Amino acid sequence: MDTIDESRVFIQPLSADVSKGKVAAVDMLRLDLIHPFVSGNKWYKLWLSLEQARAEDAKRIITFGGAWSNHLLATSVAANLFGFSSVGIVRGTHAKSGFTDTLKRCVSYGMHLEFLSREEYDQKTDSVWLDALKNRYPRSFVIPEGGSNEFGRRGAERIAALVPPDYTHVCLAAGTGTTFVGLRNALPPDIAMLGFVPMKGGAYLREEIEKYLKEGKNINWRLFDEWHFGGFGKRTPELVDFMSRFKEEQGFALDVVYTSKMMYGLAELLARGYFPSEARMLCIHTGGLQGNASLSFSEPKD
Numbered sequence: 080m081d082t083i084d085e086s087r088v089f090i091q092p093l094s095a096d097v098s099k100g101k102v103a104a105v106d107m108l109r110l111d112l113i114h115p116f117v118s119g120n121k122w123y124k125l126w127l128s129l130e131q132a133r134a135e136d137a138k139r140i141i142t143f144g145g146a147w148s149n150h151l152l153a154t155s156v157a158a159n160l161f162g163f164s165s166v167g168i169v170r171g172t173h174a175k176s177g178f179t180d181t182l183k184r185c186v187s188y189g190m191h192l193e194f195l196s197r198e199e200y201d202q203k204t205d206s207v208w209l210d211a212l213k214n215r216y217p218r219s220f221v222i223p224e225g226g227s228n229e230f231g232r233r234g235a236e237r238i239a240a241l242v243p244p245d246y247t248h249v250c251l252a253a254g255t256g257t258t259f260v261g262l263r264n265a266l267p268p269d270i271a272m273l274g275f276v277p278m279k280g281g282a283y284l285r286e287e288i289e290k291y292l293k294e295g296k297n298i299n300w301r302l303f304d305e306w307h308f309g310g311f312g313k314r315t316p317e318l319v320d321f322m323s324r325f326k327e328e329q330g331f332a333l334d335v336v337y338t339s340k341m342m343y344g345l346a347e348l349l350a351r352g353y354f355p356s357e358a359r360m361l362c363i364h365t366g367g368l369q370g371n372a373s374l375s376f377s378e379p380k381d
């Protein structure tokens with residue numbers, strides 16, 4: 080199953096354990112099924128960058144991420160499928176001496192890894208630093224952390240074609256906000272977009288998203304940042320319980336970093352009676368299940 084196959088995506092109605100009769104429908108768009116490691120939104124954010132790299136006759140893709148990063152792994156696999164070699168710049172040096180499952184997989188798809196201290200990693204958007212990096216790796220195409228470039232935002236617009244117009248709300252987990260921007264720009268403005276932020280202090284994302292919304296598209300959206308469970312990559316026993324219960328009730332898994340926090344938040348909003356009873360909600364399963372391997376570590380690494 081090592082191909083990226085968008086035809087595996089479908090809309091799965093969720094059992095009433097989620098809606099609890101408060102709204103007309105809560106369904107899930109199963110983007111997680113595209114590929115086990117290029118899952119969900121990552122493929123949509125990457126494809127235009129890869130086409131651009133090909134047009135520029137690049138040989139190699141360079142990108143950035145943490146030791147459990149879904150983006151890093153997705154890039155290693157997708158670059159490989161497109162015939163590029165890849166370089167992964169990893170945040171922090173802790174994983175150098177003990178690769179995570181994610182990093183082992185990146186290497187198995189031919190990704191060369193470099194580990195940077197957090198201080199140096201923070202220079203990843205500095206143009207002088209980036210030029211030096213590109214000099215070390217000639218003919219390379221650089222994709223920013225999280226695939227958060229113009230190609231990522233435009234590429235993600237294509238997800239909107241998978242959303243039938245009779246939904247009133249779309250729920251999406253937001254990290255860099257790249258997918259959120261693409262969807263808000265491309266969805267009809269009368270469909271409300273709700274973003275769930277898994278980071279502590281995620282309010283800054285509002286401005287980040289506004290920067291990239293097209294004219295007339297800064298409309299009918301909001302972000303929730305209260306369900307971060309301690310911060311990005313952090314979790315509580317309550318969240319892990321919620322994930323297991325969801326899997327039992329619905330028959331498929333959520334990821335611990337993004338989609339479980341979104342569904343937990345949505346469950347609370349439903350319980351508070353936040354939505355009108357006619358609401359028809361479509362939640363987007365953005366994938367990331369490979370990162371659940373981090374659950375067997377007592378302290379999540381990133």
Ligand SMILES: *Cc1c(COP(=O)(O)O)cnc(C)c1O
Nearest residue numbers: 254255256257258337365366367
């Ligand atoms: C990367 C990721 C996101 C966040 O996407 P952004 O475009 O960065 O906001 C959401 N869910 C999952 C599972 C992801 O891996």
